[in-house]
Amino acid sequence: MRLQVKLVVGLGNPGPEYRNSRHNLGFMALDGLAKDLLLEFRLDKESRSMRTTTFFNKEDVILCKPLTYMNLSGESVLKLKTINKLTARDILVVCDDISLELGRLRIRAKGSSGGHKGLNSIIKVLGSNEFSRLRIGVSLPKKKQDVSDYVLTDFSPSEKKTIRQALDTAKEAVVCWLKEGIETAMNKYNGQ
Known part of the structure; x- marks a missing residue:
């Protein structure tokens, strides 16, 4: 009997210049989860990602941060x-999600990209939008600023506390998805 495998992907951009940007919330969430689970990411040349694996809830779980x-x-x-x-x-x-208020979470079983280029890439190559996604709100820019530039900016000092709390809740939501499934995760974490 083959073990069940789950894949959790954190979206972001590689490189120190993007490390703390709004667009790297997926990387940040997985970094926090890996730290909590005492895991270390390693380069996986075949998948062009930083990856780590653990055994959790009777399943192999892969955490992945694409380097593409x-x-x-x-x-x-x-x-x-x-x-x-x-x-x-x-x-x-x-x-990350610009259409959600700063720090707000939304988890769904499937759906559109909502204009997010990382999600759009995944939907395109998989030929399916039937994967779960956990979005963390970064809000729209307050001033007239190109969205592509805005998502590459770092959080302001006043935003950092909200984002730290959101990342902690996002880690809990990932664990809930792994343990209890998408429906329970949606019921517990949507709107937080």
């Missing part, structure tokens, strides 16, 4: 999906 830059994130996801014989429903993607 946001617009090509789907390439890493497809490679890991294929290697591990996953279905789209075995995947949870964690990312």
Whole structure:
């Protein structure tokens, strides 16, 4: 009997210049989860990602941070999906969302990209939008600023406390998804 495998993908851009940017909330959430679980990310050349694996709730769990830059994130996801014989429903993607208020969470079983280029890449290469996604709100820019530039900015000092709390809650939501499934995670964490 084959063990069940789950893939949790945190979206972001590689490189120190993006480390604390709004667009890197997926990376930040997975970094926090890996730290809590005493896991270390390692380079996986085959999937072009930073990856770590653990055994959790009687399943193998892969945490992945694509190194392809946001617009090509789907390439890493497809490679890991294929290697591990996953279905789209075995995947949870964690990312930022400008349409949500700062720090607000929304978890869904499937859906559109909502204009998010990383999600769009994953939907395109998988040929499916049937994977779970956990979005963390970064709000719209307050002043007239190009959205593409805005998501690459760092959080202001006044925003950092809200984001730290949101990342802690996001880690809990990922664990809930792994333990109890998407429906329970949606009921517990939507709107937080």
